[in-house]
Amino acid sequence: MSSFDHPTLIQNIGKSMATLRKSQTEAMQGFGQLAKAAMATGAISEKHKELMALAIGITQHCSGCIGFHVKALHRLACTRKEFEEMLAVCVYMGGGPALMYASEAIAAWDAFDPSQA
Numbered sequence: 001m002s003s004f005d006h007p008t009l010i011q012n013i014g015k016s017m018a019t020l021r022k023s024q025t026e027a028m029q030g031f032g033q034l035a036k037a038a039m040a041t042g043a044i045s046e047k048h049k050e051l052m053a054l055a056i057g058i059t060q061h062c063s064g065c066i067g068f069h070v071k072a073l074h075r076l077a078c079t080r081k082e083f084e085e086m087l088a089v090c091v092y093m094g095g096g097p098a099l100m101y102a103s104e105a106i107a108a109w110d111a112f113d114p115s116q117a
Helices: 006-023 025-039 046-059 063-075 080-112
Strands: none
Touching: 006 025, 006 063, 006 080, 025 046, 046 063, 046 080, 063 080
16 A cells, blocks of 8 residues: 555645746646646547546656546546556556556545545
């Protein structure tokens, strides 16, 4: 199990980003627009895009990405089965290091699971 507290981690990242939003307004607005456009439902659903984003976060070893995208997947009614199948692909493509971050993603999934509250 991961030692990360993902709800607190993403809350702290959000607070820290306030500095960049103030000092680098145009760049941060541009990033926000890119995220909004890239994640909008089109030929691929927002949920499937979030699964892809989480897979990339796992294989790139980004704990913050894991927290943000797992939280979004809960909002989008992703099932545990869909989530775990995506984790299997991550491990297939990323090997042992991806397995460690997949374990972290499971802990994040449980931390954001509204049925666990």
